[in-house]
Amino acid sequence: MADLTTSYMGLELRNPIIVSSSDLTRDEEGIKRCRDNGAAAVVLKSLFEEQFQVGEDSQAQESAIYPEALDYLKSGALMEYAPQQVFQTIEKAKKQVDIPLIASINCQTPKLWPRFAQQLENAGADALELNIYFLPLDLETPGENYEKSHLRILREVKDKVSIPVSVKLAHQFTSVPYVSQRLDRDGCDALVLFNWFMVPDIDTETQKTRNIKGQGIFHQCLKWVALLSGRLGCDLSSSGGVQKADHVVKQILAGASAVQVCSLFYQKGLGEIKNLLSGLEEWMKEHKYSSIQDFRGEVSFRKQQLSFKDMGQAKAYLRAQYLESYL
Numbered sequence: 001m002a003d004l005t006t007s008y009m010g011l012e013l014r015n016p017i018i019v020s021s022s023d024l025t026r027d028e029e030g031i032k033r034c035r036d037n038g039a040a041a042v043v044l045k046s047l048f049e050e051q052f053q054v055g056e057d058s059q060a061q062e063s064a065i066y067p068e069a070l071d072y073l074k075s076g077a078l079m080e081y082a083p084q085q086v087f088q089t090i091e092k093a094k095k096q097v098d099i100p101l102i103a104s105i106n107c108q109t110p111k112l113w114p115r116f117a118q119q120l121e122n123a124g125a126d127a128l129e130l131n132i133y134f135l136p137l138d139l140e141t142p143g144e145n146y147e148k149s150h151l152r153i154l155r156e157v158k159d160k161v162s163i164p165v166s167v168k169l170a171h172q173f174t175s176v177p178y179v180s181q182r183l184d185r186d187g188c189d190a191l192v193l194f195n196w197f198m199v200p201d202i203d204t205e206t207q208k209t210r211n212i213k214g215q216g217i218f219h220q221c222l223k224w225v226a227l228l229s230g231r232l233g234c235d236l237s238s239s240g241g242v243q244k245a246d247h248v249v250k251q252i253l254a255g256a257s258a259v260q261v262c263s264l265f266y267q268k269g270l271g272e273i274k275n276l277l278s279g280l281e282e283w284m285k286e287h288k289y290s291s292i293q294d295f296r297g298e299v300s301f302r303k304q305q306l307s308f309k310d311m312g313q314a315k316a317y318l319r320a321q322y323l324e325s326y327l
């Protein structure tokens with residue numbers, strides 16, 4: 001039998017499949033279902049700053065951001081997922097399951113990131129995923145400022161906790177490698193490629209905007225996992241668009257230590273974890289790999305780069321590929 005174990009951000013996982021942050025991992029029953037169906041770890045539903053503010057009026061006044069978001073929450077939309085409940089969920093789930101629980105945070109106010117992080121660590125989370133989301137709307141703010149915010153958030157969280165910390169990145173950076181390297185140097189234990197956002201649309205009948213749920217972008221994730229793997233100290237996890245075992249194999253070949261999956265389980269149920277794992281095992285058997293380590297990163301840029309004389313030659317090769325697709 002193939003050895004499916006993998007190490008991800010210092011956590012030893014029984015296989016590479018992680019159920020990504022979503023309502024599937026919102027409470028202890030959901031987490032248990034993920035575990036019983038074979039998930040190696042779960043990322044809990046993100047804890048959003050606004051939920052915290054609903055419960056603490058003084059805090060809301062202090063930072064006073066997005067009153068509309070607060071009103072929405074106060075109307076009851078996310079009330080039942082208040083921070084205290086998340087902490088209790090972690091405490092209860094820790095007693096019921098033996099897989100790592102990665103808690104997820106999404107804030108706007110800088111000082112709340114480390115505060116939440118500490119509370120989640122105290123509640124028993126095994127690791128943290130920072131779900132960092134900025135929408136660059138301001139005409140005057142250079143991209144560099146957003147990058148600096150990522151680094152500041154990571155550093156402040158790392159200063160407060162001793163558990164591993166990953167960053168779930170957006171893919172819209174000018175240079176994903178540059179930001180990734182800076183985060184890596186500042187102690188990031190893993191990068192999750194990529195975050196997923198609502199995408200805008202226009203209703204032509206009402207002539208109003210509307211948001212639709214974005215799709216995980218499988219090939220975008222694959223590309224950047226392959227381009228970064230083996231070039232950073234931290235681990236990589238892909239997140240986006242995985243629908244079948246073949247996709248899991250591809251992400252690992254590109255260099256992912258773990259593969260996060262969400263929509264597939266919404267569409268077809270958590271029973272799909274078994275199919276992903278059996279498909280992965282079958283592929284490994286067919287290609288005579290006995291462990292994940294035997295083929296992880298085999299098709300990464302780093303591996304191919306070794307056959308180039310230098311980065312210049314690698315760039316020339318990629319340029320030739322680009323031209324080939326046009327000519």
Ligand SMILES: Cc1cc2nc3c(=O)[nH]c(=O)nc-3n(C[C@H](O)[C@H](O)[C@H](O)COP(=O)(O)O)c2cc1C
Pocket residue numbers: 020021022023045046047104131168194195196215216217239240241242260261262263264266
């Ligand atoms: C219903 C739903 C809720 C989600 N909630 C969160 C969340 O709270 N935090 C987060 O970081 N990602 C959240 N996500 C995004 C997923 O974690 C994942 O990144 C995204 O769905 C892409 O992966 P997929 O293509 O496998 O679905 C959510 C996704 C769905 C479908």
